Amino acid sequence: MDRINVCQYLKIAPLVLAMSACTSGTDSASTAPESSVNGVSDTLSTDGTTVIPGTNTTPGGLSTGNASSSLSMDEISALSASVGGMGTTDQTVNDQSTINQPNVVQPNEVTPTVNTPAITAPIITTPVIDTTTTNNGAGTSSEADALASTDNNPIVRIPRTDRDNAPTIDGAPLDYIAGTELLDGEWRFAAQFNGVNEPLEIGQYMFGEPGTNDVSANHHWAAVHDGIYLYVLVVSDDAGKHFQDTNELRKPWKDDSVELFIDGNNSRLDTYDGVDDFHMTINLLSSIGVSNASYIADPKIRQSDTSATLPADLAFAAGPGNGPAAASAERGRKDIYEIRIKLSELNIEVNAPFGIEVQINDDDNGGSRDAKWAWYHPAGNTSDNDFTWQNPSVMGTAILLQ
Ligand SMILES: [Ca+2]
Ligand SMILES: [Ca+2]
Ligand SMILES: [Ca+2]
Ligand SMILES: [Ca+2]
Numbered sequence: 001m002d003r004i005n006v007c008q009y010l011k012i013a014p015l016v017l018a019m020s021a022c023t024s025g026t027d028s029a030s031t032a033p034e035s036s037v038n039g040v041s042d043t044l045s046t047d048g049t050t051v052i053p054g055t056n057t058t059p060g061g062l063s064t065g066n067a068s069s070s071l072s073m074d075e076i077s078a079l080s081a082s083v084g085g086m087g088t089t090d091q092t093v094n095d096q097s098t099i100n101q102p103n104v105v106q107p108n109e110v111t112p113t114v115n116t117p118a119i120t121a122p123i124i125t126t127p128v129i130d131t132t133t134t135n136n137g138a139g140t141s142s143e144a145d146a147l148a149s150t151d152n153n154p155i156v157r158i159p160r161t162d163r164d165n166a167p168t169i170d171g172a173p174l175d176y177i178a179g180t181e182l183l184d185g186e187w188r189f190a191a192q193f194n195g196v197n198e199p200l201e202i203g204q205y206m207f208g209e210p211g212t213n214d215v216s217a218n219h220h221w222a223a224v225h226d227g228i229y230l231y232v233l234v235v236s237d238d239a240g241k242h243f244q245d246t247n248e249l250r251k252p253w254k255d256d257s258v259e260l261f262i263d264g265n266n267s268r269l270d271t272y273d274g275v276d277d278f279h280m281t282i283n284l285l286s287s288i289g290v291s292n293a294s295y296i297a298d299p300k301i302r303q304s305d306t307s308a309t310l311p312a313d314l315a316f317a318a319g320p321g322n323g324p325a326a327a328s329a330e331r332g333r334k335d336i337y338e339i340r341i342k343l344s345e346l347n348i349e350v351n352a353p354f355g356i357e358v359q360i361n362d363d364d365n366g367g368s369r370d371a372k373w374a375w376y377h378p379a380g381n382t383s384d385n386d387f388t389w390q391n392p393s394v395m396g397t398a399i400l401l402q
Contacts, residue, residue: 154195155353156398158223158230161189166226167233169340171291171319173332174235183222187233190222194396202234202360204379206386208371218334219373221358225400229313229340230348232358234258236284236335238323240364244285244300252302253361254368256284258337261388261395263355264347268393272306276347277355277392279304284318284335293317304389311345343400351402355395357388 167186175185181199183192193199202219218237223230238256246254253259264276272279283300286292292300294315303310321334348354357376361369376396377388387394 154198154396156191156194156200156223156356156396158191158225158398158400159189160350160401161224161226163226163228165189166229167224167231167338167340169231169294169315169317169338171293171317171336171338173319173321174233174334174336181218181220183233187222187224190224190231190233191398192220192222200375202236202358202373202375204374204377206359206372206374206377206380207383208362208369219360221375223356223398225343225350227350228343230343230346230400232260232337232339232341234260234337234339234358234360236321236337236360236362238321238335238362238364240323240362240370242284242320242323242335243363243366244283244287244289245363245366246368247287249300249302252281252283252300253372255361255363256335257300257361258282258284259357259359259361259389260339261355261357261359261392262341262346262348263392263395266353266355266397268355268395270391270393272308272390272392274308276308277306278310278346279307279389279392280310280314281361282316282318282337282339284320284337291318291320306390311341313342313345315340348400350400353397353399355392356398357395359388 165186167190174183174187176182177184183190191200200221202221220235222233222235225231236256236258242256244255246252248254259279259281262276262278263273264278267273267275267277269277281302281304283292286296286300287298288296290296294301294317299316301310301314301316316337316339319332319336319338321332321336323335343349346354357374359375359377360373362371362373363369372386374388377394378385
């Protein structure tokens, strides 16, 4: 971890404000009020894999301290490239030997000219979210194709660790380096930043009910591998209650849950390929109301209708955090999900890019979900801003290091 990484990540650490070396960020600690769902009805989509909340919201934008909140990855890259190019100037400007003295121009002598390169403002194109569609819009609209571009995609480089140092999938509270949001303990070797040193925040507010934009949320993910398994950690800072009231196996996204997407061979098609495009949803709580894990009698994990068959060698464990009315389990300061999946069953190879996306559903008052967040999917404020579940090309990219 170099100093830049730590410094950037400290922007979202509440205790780092005193560190003058970093620009202080915001870490609002407000608690989102519980909202009523009266009058709000959801619509089951045609394949039954998700619901469309019955109302749009105007959350007022995202405030997570992450620069990517206001610009897409492509936009940031485009801007960066343009700024980098502005440093080039005609070297003859500083070469005094090639410039004649004033007023001594000789006949037939050509006055040297200095070419000043024109500097043009970068052209930033903002993906337009189609708010007119009544379905989820995925796979049918040009904005999804635009989002799927891999140009300048900041790949997440996932380190390799020894089997002996691999995380234990137990849902136990996490260790952090004191005063920071940097993981310590068994997840200390995991990637916590993308290829341009941005924290792996699940900070893109996709949509939600009015008043439920939990701006205090500080969700993030991390990943590491050991050559045999991929280990993914998802951390949800849920300031509201934990709910598992839906009790519908086909609709786990209505409760506090995580959605993990994998495109094993990075085929990036706009429909699920039936080979290695996976979409799974894991509830925080099991249907019997305790911490959810793959070893209990009634685990809550769902393979979506469009997903390839989930790997058999898949283990997970959730650990409810300190939110009110949490399950009676050992509590950390945040909700966590630990997931381990065999690489060969995901069709992921070392040193080959693959698609990955992590999204979080938050339910604070029962019924359907109140809000959805994404790592890579763009933020929005309309209920149809939800592409990845039908369009696997709308994922970020990662690669396993040797
Ligand atoms: Ca663990
Ligand atoms: Ca619910
Ligand atoms: Ca694929
Ligand atoms: Ca919740």
